[in-house]
Amino acid sequence: MTATPMIGKPVADAIVTKVKADVVDLKERYGITPQLTVVQVGKDASSEVYLQNKVKSFAKIGIAVKPHTFESTVSAAVLEDTVSALSEDKSVHGIMIGLPLPLHIENSTAANRGKFDIFDRIHQFKDVDGVSRHSTAELYRGQLERLTFLPSTALAVSRMLKFYGVETAGKRVVVVGRNDITGKPIHHMLGGRMGNATVSWCHRFTPKETHDDLTRAADIVVTCVGSPRYQLKADVLRGGSTVIDVGTRVDKDGNLIGDVDFDGVKHVAALLTPVPRGVGPVTVACLMENVVRATRFCAGEDVRGYLL
Known part of the structure; x- marks a missing residue:
């Protein structure tokens, strides 16, 4: 098995096309x-x-x-x-x-x-x-019809899952990381009325054994760490899962990299976001x-x- 890469460009392009029209409209009307x-x-x-x-x-x-x-x-x-x-x-x-x-x-x-x-x-x-x-x-x-703003990264994850046909309702999801603009809102979006998934939340106080047990059972794993101390490996994933890599950092050579061991995980996951070219755009x-x-x-x- 080789995972299908979840490329962000087609998802981003559709959003940007509408945004361009909205920018013109705002200029013309106001x-x-x-x-x-x-x-x-x-x-x-x-x-x-x-x-x-x-x-x-x-x-x-x-x-x-x-x-x-x-x-x-x-x-x-x-x-x-x-x-x-x-x-x-x-x-x-x-x-x-x-x-x-x-x-x-x-x-x-x-x-x-x-x-x-x-x-x-x-x-x-x-x-x-x-x-x-x-x-x-x-x-x-979780009142979708009354929301003023959804955090852009959480919204991006939701749009990526929808574009690639990944159902969240009733699925087992693990979110790794709990910062204010990625892990926390993604947890609430997927586990609340918008996603209806059963969500487990891992962070730096989660024992490794617990983390590994949870990710091995998960249908969807979303990583939001962005630290060299963390890397998601293929041996802690179930075959056919969906892996969304949100956490990014710049390595010593100036390259943008993510939380996931892409070369290993691509042989286990069914769908996998690359870094770069995944969730970022x-x-x-x-x-x-x-x-x-x-x-x-x-x-x-x-x-x-x-x-x-």
């Missing part, structure tokens, strides 16, 4: 050019690659991307004030926080301001990555879609709800 502002803190190689790709690809279809960069020593209070100002700025339609944030912001406590305080300063109609209190509550409730396209949604909200339209 005289608006959609603008995404990215708040980037410090230097993370994979995040910088993602940002560079966004700037180039968004410009091609008429969406402006404006980075706001800060040194890694910046305080949470400064970021909160910045995001609050951007939320009030009528020229800014979408706001995105580049992750990961420095440890002094990631590791917040009751006494210290942190990343969730920053996320919650994003206006609900500008929260294109779905990280604010409002967006996460909507996702938790679809994530970018879904973010474009969310920026257009945000622009419509800012123009006074009510575009709540998603068609998956």
